[in-house]
Amino acid sequence: MLGSCTGAALTWFGQDCSLCGANSAGELLCSACIADLPALPEHCPRCALPSPRGSVCGGCLSGPPHFDGTAARWLYEFPCDRLVQALKYRAWLPLAGFFARSLASKARPEVDIVVPMPLHPRRLAERGFNQALEIARAFAAHTGIPLDARGVRRIRDTAPQTALPYEERARNVRGAFACDLDVSGRGVAVIDDVMTTGATLDELALTLKRAGAARVVNWVVARTLPPA
C-alpha cells in the first residue's frame, strides 16, 4: 500500500489497490479509489481555477496567460497529492502510466506534439529522472501523439517555486527556458505533474509562442487552489 512505500526506487508487483488494499484486478488503484480522487470544481478552461459555470475567469480576462488552455485531471489534495509525491520523490514509476492514461481520458484537444516540463540538468542529475517526462512518455505511447523530450530545455536552475511567495514566482522563472524545436504554426501540449500558480507553465508557453507555436495547452495531473 502507498503508506508503506519507502526507498528510492519501488517497483509495483501487487494486484491490490495501492490506496485501500482492495482487489483492483491488477490495476494500480481500484475503481472506487479512482472515483474518489478529488475532482476539480467548475473551472476556467484557460487556467483551471474555479469559476462559475466554467467560464473564463477574471484573472485570465484581465491578464491573459501565454497558454491557451489547461486540462487538470484532479485537485492537488489528499490522496492525489500523495500519489504525485510518490512518483516525484520515491520514483514510483508505474504511477506515470496511471497518470498518463487518466490525463488522456480527460483531455485530447488536437495538438501536434507533447513536451514535458523540463528539469534543469543539475536537478535531473540529483533526482535521476524527470517525472513530467515519465508521464509524457507514457502519454505519447498511449495516445500516439508525438513526444519531443529534448527540444525544450531549462537553461536556468531557478530556486524551487514552492520556496517563494506567489508574487515572486513569475520573476523567478523568467528566461528559464530555451526551445530548439521548430513549432511554427503547431499546437503544443505541455505535460506536468502539478500546476500551482501557473507561473512556470506560463513562462514555458511564452518560450513556445516565441518559437512560433500557434497554440499551447497545459495538461497537468493535479491543480492546486490558491490560498483562501
Ligand SMILES: [Zn+2]
Ligand atoms: Zn482502492
Ligand SMILES: [Zn+2]
Ligand atoms: Zn483562468
